[in-house]
Amino acid sequence: MNEMLLLVEVKDGIVDKKSLELMRGASALSKELGVAACAVVAGSDTAKPAEISASFGLDKVYRLDHPLLGGFQPDAWVSALEWLCRQVKPGVFLMSHSFVGKEVGPRLACRLKTNLTTDCLSLSVDPGDGLLVRTKPIYGGNAIAAVKCEGVPQMATIRKNAFEPMEEVQSQSAIIAMVPEIGEGAIRVKSLRTVEQEVVELDKANVVISGGRGIEEKEDFGMLEALAAAMSKTHGNVMIGCSRPVVDKCWMSSDRQVGLTGTIIAPDAYIAVGISGAIQHLVGMIRSKKIVAINTDPGCNIFKIADYGVVGDYRDIVPALVQKLEEQQ
């Protein structure tokens, strides 16, 4: 099989965390397949992004430089990546299930007349036929499908937090600079400006404290905020999340929702308050390093996956926790 490509996203001199996770997954997979894992960076001046991407121990970095690739013009990016694929004929092409991956992946697969599996949770190799086995949630997250496709390159987009982020290494990968043969005609839709929006980035928190339908009054989220304030003195970035019913009641914005249709997170600690542990919620937080649940129902599902469970009313437990933390500080 030919080498594996992975699209690396670099913004303001920093490799996107999802790309670092992709590097980890691709690196393990390339060893299993016995092929090189090569990063691809695209833009109008990729010298710095390529140099940064070269410090994570991949085999090569392809640097696609072209004035039309400045900003993010999906049509131009698809044409440039198609051009690259026709040059290097990769066996596998992976992207993050990010805004960029979701825009570029399907169009590129269509141009290359191959298949794309989106939103994958894991990747492995079938030893029988050497095909990539991609797992992804189906039926609203109630089942996991294992998918194999014969088209080449084998393409997939990978969900964030599917792998641990890659760390920097001492050695630098070889950088191959290329100027793709693309023209203005490739661009049918132009991005005129980027609208910056303030969003809550739950996946950047060290600790997430989430409230669910068990929280009786909107004002009671103040108790969770008091706990977050007390914990942030020792645990860094502590943020408030929630389950879907809380968003449905318009008590919280949707960017705070954890779960299948919300954000998938893997913080150091996750505290679920008044949350039962429905599968659609669990898929969003099950990779948290430590899970604490506070619930009045000892039989609820969340206790089956919690490291620490407290059976009780949050109105008693949360203020007591805050008091204890404050006494210790």
Ligand SMILES: Cc1cc2nc3c(=O)[nH]c(=O)nc-3n(C[C@H](O)[C@H](O)[C@H](O)COP(=O)(O)OP(=O)(O)OC[C@H]3O[C@@H](n4cnc5c(N)ncnc54)[C@H](O)[C@@H]3O)c2cc1C
């Ligand atoms: C396609 C699809 C996608 C979905 N996506 C998501 C998603 O992304 N995220 C998500 O969260 N859900 C999602 N859902 C909804 C999901 O199925 C559940 O309905 C939801 O997660 C339940 O939220 P909850 O645990 O807060 O509420 P409930 O299941 O009603 O649980 C409330 C819990 O609070 C406890 N409680 C009550 N009073 C107290 C008290 N005083 N103190 C302590 N505990 C108390 C109860 O014992 C109970 O366990 C989705 C559903 C579908 C069909």
